[in-house]
Amino acid sequence: MQFELTKEFISSLQEFIENGKDKTIQKALHGLHPADISDVMEELKSDEATYIYKLLDNDEAADVIIELEDDELAKLLSALTSKEIAEIIDENVDSDDAADVIQMLPEQKQEEVIAQISDESQASDIVDLLQFEEGTAGAIMAKELVSVNINWTVAQAIREMRKQADDLENVYTIYVIDDKGVLQGILSLKQLLFSATSTRTTIKEIYTNDDLRSVEADEDAEEVAGLMEKYDLVVIPVVTSANQLVGRITIDDAVDVIKDEAGRDYQMASGISERVDSEDRIQRILRARFPWLLIGLIGGIFGALVINIYEHDIKIFPEMAFFIPLIAAMGGNVGVQSSAIIVQGLANKTIGLSSTGQKLLKELGVATLNGIILALVILAFNLRFGDSLALSYTVSIALFCVIIFASLFGTLTPLILDKVNIDPALATGPFITTANDIVGLFIYFIIGRFMYSYFEETEAFVEAILLIC
Amino acid sequence: MQFELTKEFISSLQEFIENGKDKTIQKALHGLHPADISDVMEELKSDEATYIYKLLDNDEAADVIIELEDDELAKLLSALTSKEIAEIIDENVDSDDAADVIQMLPEQKQEEVIAQISDESQASDIVDLLQFEEGTAGAIMAKELVSVNINWTVAQAIREMRKQADDLENVYTIYVIDDKGVLQGILSLKQLLFSATSTRTTIKEIYTNDDLRSVEADEDAEEVAGLMEKYDLVVIPVVTSANQLVGRITIDDAVDVIKDEAGRDYQMASGISERVDSEDRIQRILRARFPWLLIGLIGGIFGALVINIYEHDIKIFPEMAFFIPLIAAMGGNVGVQSSAIIVQGLANKTIGLSSTGQKLLKELGVATLNGIILALVILAFNLRFGDSLALSYTVSIALFCVIIFASLFGTLTPLILDKVNIDPALATGPFITTANDIVGLFIYFIIGRFMYSYFEETEAFVEAILLIC
Numbered sequence: 015m016q017f018e019l020t021k022e023f024i025s026s027l028q029e030f031i032e033n034g035k036d037k038t039i040q041k042a043l044h045g046l047h048p049a050d051i052s053d054v055m056e057e058l059k060s061d062e063a064t065y066i067y068k069l070l071d072n073d074e075a076a077d078v079i080i081e082l083e084d085d086e087l088a089k090l091l092s093a094l095t096s097k098e099i100a101e102i103i104d105e106n107v108d109s110d111d112a113a114d115v116i117q118m119l120p121e122q123k124q125e126e127v128i129a130q131i132s133d134e135s136q137a138s139d140i141v142d143l144l145q146f147e148e149g150t151a152g153a154i155m156a157k158e159l160v161s162v163n164i165n166w167t168v169a170q171a172i173r174e175m176r177k178q179a180d181d182l183e184n185v186y187t188i189y190v191i192d193d194k195g196v197l198q199g200i201l202s203l204k205q206l207l208f209s210a211t212s213t214r215t216t217i218k219e220i221y222t223n224d225d226l227r228s229v230e231a232d233e234d235a236e237e238v239a240g241l242m243e244k245y246d247l248v249v250i251p252v253v254t255s256a257n258q259l260v261g262r263i264t265i266d267d268a269v270d271v272i273k274d275e276a277g278r279d280y281q282m283a284s285g286i287s288e289r290v291d292s293e294d295r296i297q298r299i300l301r302a303r304f305p306w307l308l309i310g311l312i313g314g315i316f317g318a319l320v321i322n323i324y325e326h327d328i329k330i331f332p333e334m335a336f337f338i339p340l341i342a343a344m345g346g347n348v349g350v351q352s353s354a355i356i357v358q359g360l361a362n363k364t365i366g367l368s369s370t371g372q373k374l375l376k377e378l379g380v381a382t383l384n385g386i387i388l389a390l391v392i393l394a395f396n397l398r399f400g401d402s403l404a405l406s407y408t409v410s411i412a413l414f415c416v417i418i419f420a421s422l423f424g425t426l427t428p429l430i431l432d433k434v435n436i437d438p439a440l441a442t443g444p445f446i447t448t449a450n451d452i453v454g455l456f457i458y459f460i461i462g463r464f465m466y467s468y469f470e471e472t473e474a475f476v477e478a479i480l481l482i483c
Numbered sequence: 484m485q486f487e488l489t490k491e492f493i494s495s496l497q498e499f500i501e502n503g504k505d506k507t508i509q510k511a512l513h514g515l516h517p518a519d520i521s522d523v524m525e526e527l528k529s530d531e532a533t534y535i536y537k538l539l540d541n542d543e544a545a546d547v548i549i550e551l552e553d554d555e556l557a558k559l560l561s562a563l564t565s566k567e568i569a570e571i572i573d574e575n576v577d578s579d580d581a582a583d584v585i586q587m588l589p590e591q592k593q594e595e596v597i598a599q600i601s602d603e604s605q606a607s608d609i610v611d612l613l614q615f616e617e618g619t620a621g622a623i624m625a626k627e628l629v630s631v632n633i634n635w636t637v638a639q640a641i642r643e644m645r646k647q648a649d650d651l652e653n654v655y656t657i658y659v660i661d662d663k664g665v666l667q668g669i670l671s672l673k674q675l676l677f678s679a680t681s682t683r684t685t686i687k688e689i690y691t692n693d694d695l696r697s698v699e700a701d702e703d704a705e706e707v708a709g710l711m712e713k714y715d716l717v718v719i720p721v722v723t724s725a726n727q728l729v730g731r732i733t734i735d736d737a738v739d740v741i742k743d744e745a746g747r748d749y750q751m752a753s754g755i756s757e758r759v760d761s762e763d764r765i766q767r768i769l770r771a772r773f774p775w776l777l778i779g780l781i782g783g784i785f786g787a788l789v790i791n792i793y794e795h796d797i798k799i800f801p802e803m804a805f806f807i808p809l810i811a812a813m814g815g816n817v818g819v820q821s822s823a824i825i826v827q828g829l830a831n832k833t834i835g836l837s838s839t840g841q842k843l844l845k846e847l848g849v850a851t852l853n854g855i856i857l858a859l860v861i862l863a864f865n866l867r868f869g870d871s872l873a874l875s876y877t878v879s880i881a882l883f884c885v886i887i888f889a890s891l892f893g894t895l896t897p898l899i900l901d902k903v904n905i906d907p908a909l910a911t912g913p914f915i916t917t918a919n920d921i922v923g924l925f926i927y928f929i930i931g932r933f934m935y936s937y938f939e940e941t942e943a944f945v946e947a948i949l950l951i952c
Contacts, residue, residue, distance in 0.1 A: 045693075047694065047714055049713050049714055049715075172676065172677075175677075176677055203672035203673065203676060204672065206676070207641065207672060207675070207676060208641075208644075208645055224514075225516065243735075243738055243742070244518050245516055245518055246518075246735040248717055248734065248735075265717065265734050265735075265738070266712075266715040266717075266734075269712055269734070269738055269741065272738065272741070272742060273712070273741060273745060273831075276742060276745035276746060276749065277745060277827060277831070279749055280745065280748055280749035280752060280823065280827065281823060281827070283749060283752055283753055284752055284819045284820055284822075284823030284911070285816055285819060285820050285823075286820055286823060286824065296845060296848050296849055296852075299824070299849050300849055300852055300853065303820050303849065303853065304853055304856070306816065306820070307813065307816055307817065307820075307853055307857060307886075308857070308860070310812050310813055310816045311809065311813065311857055311860060311861060313809075313812065314806065314808055314809025314810075314812055314813060314861075315809065315861070315864060317805075317806075317808035317809055317812075318805035318806050318808070318809060321804050321805045321807075321808070322802075322805055325801050325802065325804075325805075328797065328801040328804050329798070329801045332794050332797040332798045332801070332804075333791075333794065334804075335790050335794075335797050335801075335803075335804040335807065336786075336787035336790045336791055336794075337783065337786075337787050338790075338804065338807045338808060339783055339786035339787070339790070339807060339808070339811045339920055339924060340780065340782075340783025340784065340786055340787060341783075342808045342811060342812065343779050343782065343783055343786075343811065343815070343916065343917070343920060344776065344779055344780065344783060346812070346815075346916075347754055347775065347776055347779045347913055347916075348776065350753045350754060350912075351753055351754050351755055351772050351775070351776075353753075354749065354750060354753030354754075354755060355755065355768070358746060358749065358750070362742075362746070376765060379765050380765055380768050380769055380772065383765075383769055384769065384772065384773055384776055387773070388776060388777070388780055391777070391780060392780060392783075392784070395784060417776075442753070443819075444816055447812065447815075447816075448812070451808055451812055455808060
């Protein structure tokens with residue numbers, strides 16, 4: 015059965031909260047998945063959300079807290095004492111999620127919470143995890159895992175695992191380590207269940223280590239997620255540089271990284287520099303959007319300066335102004351297309367080994383075809399409806415040149431940024447559009463001046479011929 | 484150990500291929516993950532790729548074929564006979580992957596291949612799966628799964644499972660069904676391993692069915708992927724409308740759907756209408772990009788018509804042309820930002836229950852703040868460096884109006900498209916930029932005409948006053 019969040023549900027909850035009908039609220043929330051309770055809380059005012067949160071039992075509270083969005087989580091945490099937070103993340107939350115929660119707190123409160131966690135190993139796990147930089151494998155790994163010693167018998171292993179597995183919601187894989195904690199291989203529950211002929215079979219006889227993949231804790235989280243996606247891994251072990259097992263990363267955390275990254279590239283391309291969504295506060299959305307608009311504005315000023323240079327031409331041939339938006343827009347559109355393909359290719363690692371030269375050549379092919387067809391379309395339009403031959407040719411030639419330039423520039427920029435280790439997504443969106451706008455205008459006016467003087471000369475020449483005749 | 488694809492590796496492989504050194508090739512590829520072999524093939528020419536593919540043994544060939552990108556797969560399939568294809572996908576490929584492969588073939592060849600598959604249940608599974616429309620849960624599910632009857636004992640279950648599990652690389656979950664095949668619940672290997680007190684314990688005593696989630700085969704694949712992501716599911720069972728178990732969807736397929744969707748939205752926003760990457764053929768890239776450019780071109784023509792109306796104004800005040808690109812670009816930028824936030828919110832389901840009115844109000848807040856600041860920035864610039872008071876005020880007022888209009892239009896369009904069941908991502912990119920360009924130009928010139936006449940009158944008035952004095 016699927017829970018559907020409705021306005022009616024929210025407003026009846028609000029009524030219960032107002033009247034302090036705690037039992038009714040608990041009944042209404044009973045059986046809901048933590049992710050659904052989190053959705054409900056996000057629809058409520060922050061004091062209402064805190065109110066229903068406090069009605070949850072410790073287990074539920076732990077499950078719900080890891081589902082909350084950052085904004086909502088921050089509000090909730092500020093309404094809870096450090097003792098309350100410590101109780102929630104004490105035993106029922108995986109170490110990685112607990113560290114994520116604690117990271118949201120001011121430093122002072124972080125220490126208070128950690129000091130009040132009664133489970134010592136949980137507290138030390140959290141302290142360990144807090145040290146990893148955001149965006150590394152260490153920052154998304156959990157310390158909880160099931161491991162067995164390579165020298166144990168199956169019976170011994172099962173006994174030990176029962177203790178360890180209590181902590182874990184899903185046992186994906188059992189890790190096999192030696193006495194020094196060095197990762198030796200893996201054992202699936204399937205192997206444990208089906209391969210052992212007796213309970214005295216040792217782990218050494220049944221574990222596997224071909225195709226064993228692990229990552230180090232300081233590796234880039236995106237790289238790790240890409241690896242898991244490529245090799246269809248549900249979980250990957252994390253090791254130290256000496257190959258000692260320290261944690262594991264599960265696919266759900268990798269999915270979050272993959273989605274975040276794809277969403278971020280999209281937002282960058284749309285001129286939004288921080289991860290925001292429509293439910294965020296106005297200040298945050300403003301901060302994410304304003305810088306790009308400012309870049310656009312500065313670009314527009316440069317555009318104005320370019321046109322300023324050609325003011326005299328416009329005074330004589332005001333029809334030159336007609337196609338300014340077309341030239342600017344097409345340069346931007348083509349540039350964004352080209353850069354998006356490269357940025358996605360880099361992100362998905364589908365960009366092959368072919369050299370930059372080959373990529374440019376290919377892009378040149380696409381641009382030439384697009385350019386020729388579009389230039390002809392606009393030429394046909396202008397010859398039919400326009401009344402200036404010079405303008406008709408100017409627009410078509412300029413359009414063709416702008417498309418070629420914009421596509422090469424759009425291809426090259428993200429490739430270069432990537433080479434010098436700057437996020438290539440920066441090259442998409444307003445930046446590339448703006449640059450192409452300005453260059454496009456230059457191309458347009460330079461060609462325009464040339465064309466007009468050419469047609470004037472021709473006219474003068476024809477007139478002279480006619481005069482002579 | 485991580486395999487790294489290098490140019491050297493590829494060129495030495497090409498040398499081996501040329502000289503027919505099959506053994507050396509097999510040695511070079513030995514131990515590589517199928518995903519890596521697929522990457523290698525994508526770097527080779529298509530006859531070279533086919534050559535090394537035919538050197539793989541049947542197991543490897545099966546693992547590699549499911550990793551190939553569509554383009555590469557199509558080329559390979561056309562080089563293989565239907566008998567060869569049938570042998571590869573006969574037993575070693577999951578039914579969902581086999582159906583994906585067959586779907587790439589022309590209808591005639593599809594039938595030939597299916598007729599030559601010796602494993603009857605595989606053949607019928609494939610035929611079943613081919614009937615599901617692309618984009619549904621049925622199209623991404625696999626038929627292979629491990630299920631046990633609710634009335635069996637643990638011993639009986641383990642015996643039956645050994646047979647079934649041979650087929651399956653990873654056993655995630657065991658499904659519990661009744662005599663009619665109706666899904667009753669799930670059983671994790673952990674429960675089977677740790678909960679049974681004796682081998683005569685029945686499944687009924689140890690299985691669970693709280694939090695049991697399933698989807699129907701005709702549900703939207705994106706919805707299913709979203710469900711799996713939200714509830715952190717590694718696998719989800721697929722049932723008929725009568726709740727009979729027919730298949731399962733694993734997280735790796737859901738990740739593909741999630742990534743595809745995120746990538747597609749990004750591409751749409753960048754004006755690319757089909758899923759293409761930089762390694763695709765020129766024709767395909769052209770087809771994906773040309774339509775959007777044509778829309779941009781048509782938009783540019785409309786822009787020209789708008790300016791045409793105001794040709795007279797430009798002749799008198801050519802400086803009006805300076806800020807055409809700025810106004811057009813800013814309208815586009817703001818519109819893309821607003822629509823991207825809504826499109827992502829709709830895709831990620833983070834858009835809450837707040838009404839369209841509330842969303843517009845919030846967007847209006849952001850737009851007003853952005854608009855005021857940017858209008859003041861450009862006003863300061865123009866007052867300092869420009870020499871026309873009328874132009875200075877025109878640009879600032881028009882910019883403010885354009886930002887307000889573009890943000891409301893950018894917010895409203897995807898929401899409306901979503902309401903009438905059209906993909907809201909269509910509203911981003913060239914479409915919204917183009918529409919905002921045109922409206923922006925109108926706003927600019929209307930305000931310009933008003934401002935210039937106002938300042939002229941004022942001047943005339945001042946002059947008249949001066950004259951009287």
